[in-house]
Amino acid sequence: MKAGKGYSPENLHYLKxxxxxxxxxxxxxxxxxxxxxxxxxxxxxxxxxxxxxGEYEAFEHILNSASGVVREKIDxxxxxxxxxxxxxxxxTLIYYPKEKLEEISRETEDMREWYRITFxxxxxxxxxxxxxxxxxxxxxAMPQEYAYIIDEMLHTHYEDSDKRDYxxxxxxxxxxxxxxxxxxxxxxxxxxxxAVDHLHLVGDIFDRxxxxxxxxxxxxxxxxxxxxxxxxxxxxMGAASGSRTLVATVLANSLRYNNLxxxxxxxxxxxxxxxxxxxxxxRNCDVKQFAVKxxxxxxDHYTEKSKLQAARMHKAITIILFKLEGQKILRNPCFGMExxxxxxxxxxERKTVNIQGVDYPMEDTDFPTVDPKDxxxxxxxxxxxxxxxxxxxxxxxxLQRHVRFLYSKGSLYRVFNxxxxxxxxxxxxxxxxLLSFSIGCKDLSGKEFLDYADLTARRAYYNKPGxxxxxxxxxxxxxxxxxxxxxxxxxxxxxxFERRFIKDEDTWTEPKNAYYRYxxxxxxxxxxxxxxxxEGPHCHIINGHVPVKSKKGESPIKGGGKxxxxxxxxxKAYQKTTGIAGYTLIYNSACLRLxxxxxxxxxxxxxxxxxxxxxxxxxxxxMEHRMKIAETDVGRQLQExxxxxxxxxxxxRSGAIVEDHKE
Numbered sequence: 001m002k003a004g005k006g007y008s009p010e011n012l013h014y015l016k017x018x019x020x021x022x023x024x025x026x027x028x029x030x031x032x033x034x035x036x037x038x039x040x041x042x043x044x045x046x047x048x049x050x051x052x053x054g055e056y057e058a059f060e061h062i063l064n065s066a067s068g069v070v071r072e073k074i075d076x077x078x079x080x081x082x083x084x085x086x087x088x089x090x091x092t093l094i095y096y097p098k099e100k101l102e103e104i105s106r107e108t109e110d111m112r113e114w115y116r117i118t119f120x121x122x123x124x125x126x127x128x129x130x131x132x133x134x135x136x137x138x139x140x141a142m143p144q145e146y147a148y149i150i151d152e153m154l155h156t157h158y159e160d161s162d163k164r165d166y167x168x169x170x171x172x173x174x175x176x177x178x179x180x181x182x183x184x185x186x187x188x189x190x191x192x193x194x195a196v197d198h199l200h201l202v203g204d205i206f207d208r209x210x211x212x213x214x215x216x217x218x219x220x221x222x223x224x225x226x227x228x229x230x231x232x233x234x235x236x237m238g239a240a241s242g243s244r245t246l247v248a249t250v251l252a253n254s255l256r257y258n259n260l261x262x263x264x265x266x267x268x269x270x271x272x273x274x275x276x277x278x279x280x281x282x283r284n285c286d287v288k289q290f291a292v293k294x295x296x297x298x299x300d301h302y303t304e305k306s307k308l309q310a311a312r313m314h315k316a317i318t319i320i321l322f323k324l325e326g327q328k329i330l331r332n333p334c335f336g337m338e339x340x341x342x343x344x345x346x347x348x349e350r351k352t353v354n355i356q357g358v359d360y361p362m363e364d365t366d367f368p369t370v371d372p373k374d375x376x377x378x379x380x381x382x383x384x385x386x387x388x389x390x391x392x393x394x395x396x397x398x399l400q401r402h403v404r405f406l407y408s409k410g411s412l413y414r415v416f417n418x419x420x421x422x423x424x425x426x427x428x429x430x431x432x433x434l435l436s437f438s439i440g441c442k443d444l445s446g447k448e449f450l451d452y453a454d455l456t457a458r459r460a461y462y463n464k465p466g467x468x469x470x471x472x473x474x475x476x477x478x479x480x481x482x483x484x485x486x487x488x489x490x491x492x493x494x495x496x497f498e499r500r501f502i503k504d505e506d507t508w509t510e511p512k513n514a515y516y517r518y519x520x521x522x523x524x525x526x527x528x529x530x531x532x533x534x535e536g537p538h539c540h541i542i543n544g545h546v547p548v549k550s551k552k553g554e555s556p557i558k559g560g561g562k563x564x565x566x567x568x569x570x571x572k573a574y575q576k577t578t579g580i581a582g583y584t585l586i587y588n589s590a591c592l593r594l595x596x597x598x599x600x601x602x603x604x605x606x607x608x609x610x611x612x613x614x615x616x617x618x619x620x621x622x623m624e625h626r627m628k629i630a631e632t633d634v635g636r637q638l639q640e641x642x643x644x645x646x647x648x649x650x651x652x653r654s655g656a657i658v659e660d661h662k663e
Contacts, residue, residue: 007656015651018644023660025652028645035638035645039630042132044197045069046417048585050544051230051567052201054209054262058582058600060218061612064095066195067584067595071612073128073195078121088610090121097188099607101181115180119171122187123153129194130154132589141193141223143186149174150190193223200416202544202566203230203423203488205406206262207253212236213266216402219409227410230423230544231481231488234457238477239393240403241460241470245328245478247390248321252496255314258292267399269392271313277385278312286366287311289500290318319367320386322497325478326376332475334439337484342497343375355498355507362501407461412454412487413532417587417632418539420532422450424488425515425545432518434531435485440472447531450487453480485513490545516546525562538621540564540592542585556583556594557620564594589627591619 007015022028047066052059065071071091078087093100108114130138135151142150149170156167174183199222206212219225229237235253238246251274254260263269290311294302322343329337345354352359369379378386393399413422426446427435434445441452457480460473480486482494491510498507518524519541529539541563548556548565556565566583586593596616605611629635651657 007651011647012651012656015644015648015657018648019652019657019660022645022648023662025649025659028648028652032642032645032649035642038134039628039635039638039642041134041629042589043417043627043629043632044132045195045589046198046200046587047196048200048202048421048542048566048587049582050202050423050584051204051547051582052209052215053204053207053232054212054215054259055600056209056211056214056218057603058597059215061095061600061603061606062582062584062597063199063218063222064192065091065612066192067586067597069195069586070094070125070129070191073125077124077128082121085610088612090118090125091612092607092610093118093184094122094125094188094191096603096607097185099603101184103607105181111180112175115175115184116171118184119174119180119187122184122191126150126187126191126194127154129191133194138194142190146183146186149183150187197224198416199225200414200421200542201225201227202421202542203228204232204544204567205230206232206236208257208259210259210261211266212262213398213402216405220402220405225409226414226416226421227406228414228421228423228544229406229410229412229457229488231486233406233410234477234480234488236399237403237406237457238460238474238481239390240396240399241474241477242390242394242465243460243474243477244386244390245321245324246474246481247393248317248324248386249478249481250393251317251389252314252321255292255310255317258294258310267393267396269389269396269399271389273385273388274313274317275309277381278316279309281368281381282312282316285312285315285368286364287315289364290315318496318500319369320378320382323370323376323378323382324386325482328475328478330376332439332472332479335479335483337493340493340497341376343370346372346375348372353501360502360504360507363503364501403461407458412450412457415532415534418534418536419542419587420529420534420540421542422487423544424486425490425513425519425543426450426528426531427485427487427490428514428518430514432514432524435513439479440476446528453487488545490515512546519543519558519563522560522562525559529562538623542566548583556596561621566594590623592621593619 022031045066047069049059049062049067071087074087074091074094078090082090089100089104093104104114105111135155138154139147139151153167153170156164174180199219201219205215205219205227219227227233235246235249239250251263251271254263260271264271287308288311291307292310292314294307326341326343329335329341339356342353342355346362346365347353347359348365350359351362351365353362354360369382371377413420415421427437427449429435436443436445437449438444440456441449444452453476456473456476458473459469460477463470463473480488482489484492490513492513493510495508495510502508525541526535528541529535539562541559543563543565544567546565547567548554557563558565564585566585582597584595584597586595595618600606601611630639648657652659
């Protein structure tokens with residue numbers, strides 16, 4: 001700060017601004033002491049989740065249980081004094097306080113005694129999970145109406161007989177005035193709030209499962225969260241930005257997997273225009289290649305007529321999608337994806353398509369809206385339909401609110417407390433070098449390209465509608481979704497066309513980027529981390545996107561422990577492949593712990609039978625000492641504040657700034 005014995009004009013101006021908040025030596029000194037004390041507290045617990053894909057019940061349970069942290073605290077406190085059955089019930093009560101309390105109230109004769117015992121236990125759990133935080137931070141997290149009471153109970157020493165009577169009197173009064181249920185619910189919420197200091201969601205909130213909107217509502221209410229955009233998130237962000245191509249993609253995917261609830265019920269978007277169009281234009285068409293996937297347990301809920309209508313809608317929007325994708329590729333030669341222009345490679349007489357010089361027979365060439373001479377132009381009816389559907393996405397208030405949240409709390413990657421978080425990959429070439437891109441930029445790779453891609457993705461939403469910048473931003477979002485070696489797609493090509501029309505499954509292959517081979521090499525991981533300013537034994541890459549095939553013996557730990565893949569199959573559709581229902585990661589002051597989860601039986605079973613998700617926790621890295629806040633990103637920011645305050649003290653004492661002692 002200092003320039004010789006004095007201060008530069010800029011520094012003195014800054015210190016004078018700081019003095020408005022800390023006007024004298026006493027105020028500055030008090031804040032220095034407070035901040036220094038915080039630096040010596042243990043690091044807060046971080047919780048990492050990835051690839052939830054709309055499975056809101058499993059997600060809510062993992063969030064409520066903090067991947068076993070809450071249950072671990074209960075067992076630490078009561079493992080030798082309370083039965084397993086009662087501990088199970090206490091855990092479920094904390095996870096789902098309102099629902100569980102309703103059940104207990106129906107089945108328990110003496111609720112007064114039950115409340116008294118349960119309040120004691122909840123206070124003990126709350127005291128333990130909040131012990132690593134300052135009293136001020138805990139107080140701020142408390143429900144306002146009970147803050148004083150909870151604060152008193154957390155800091156009462158029960159061994160003192162006078163305090164014990166005081167404590168018991170508080171509990172009795174809460175029960176007597178009929179506030180017991182409300183107080184209990186608030187206590188459970190506070191415990192969950194204090195169990196985890198910060199949540200990282202490493203991509204893919206949307207698609208496959210039925211409740212992406214419910215998950216986003218929960219994330220918006222969460223106390224501290226960041227999000228690394230996954231390819232499915234980018235897809236919906238693009239649709240909400242007004243990209244007709246990505247609107248068509250969202251609808252095609254949702255129809256394919258019979259997952260329309262989030263569109264129609266969650267976001268209030270009507271698909272009637274699409275169903276009317278499909279029934280008129282595709283009524284006499286072959287649509288067997290577009291049959292939607294219906295789970296066996298749901299089969300009885302659908303008539304043959306409704307299945308046929310869904311297949312027509314699926315085919316109608318897919319043909320529109322292929323046309324719009326072709327337009328994007330033609331409009332953006334920098335994408336280097338001309339080989340994905342396939343509508344113009346169809347021979348309708350022979351019913352074949354030429355892909356990279358090879359003719360493949362097609363299962364379906366019944367395309368009433370495709371002009372073979374001009375295959376990528378929409379018919380007037382298709383153009384009006386996709387415009388109408390896109391307006392519905394743009395005018396869905398809830399969707400727009402969720403996407404604004406994704407932009408404000410999200411990014412393509414995040415560096416946080418020594419870890420590099422991203423959903424897909426850092427694109428690499430076959431020879432192991434960083435892959436360069438020239439897409440609206442010039443030869444960018446690694447961190448530089450991710451920074452550019454992040455900014456360009458934001459332009460799709462925030463730049464002026466109709467501007468060239470916004471149009472290119474929307475095109476770029478599509479590239480991120482399906483483009484060759486995109487950092488969040490990470491594959492050479494997306495073979496939707498081949499999967500719909502070609503029987504030969506060899507054409508369905510979507511080769512992964514070379515990153516997914518090289519990330520097994522610790523030296524490669526170290527080099528990638530260094531790109532982002534990270535070095536040292538406790539730095540890691542934390543990845544989602546590619547499910548870990550646990551049942552085939554694949555480990556989520558790569559690169560000699562430098563890289564962790566935490567997509568283990570949250571989505572039910574992937575669980576046959578992975579063998580489990582997802583990985584999560586817990587990073588506290590003592591260790592990093594990987595948790596693998598078995599499939600979730602559902603919220604109703606969890607509440608009624610006190611059934612937790614069966615999980616296996618493995619500590620794979622321990623700290624040499626208990627990590628303090630001083631060693632975290634927040635700690636470094638606090639140290640900068642301390643340094644500035646020390647300079648302010650010096651300025652007060654030298655007379656460069658005059659103290660203000662007004663009351």
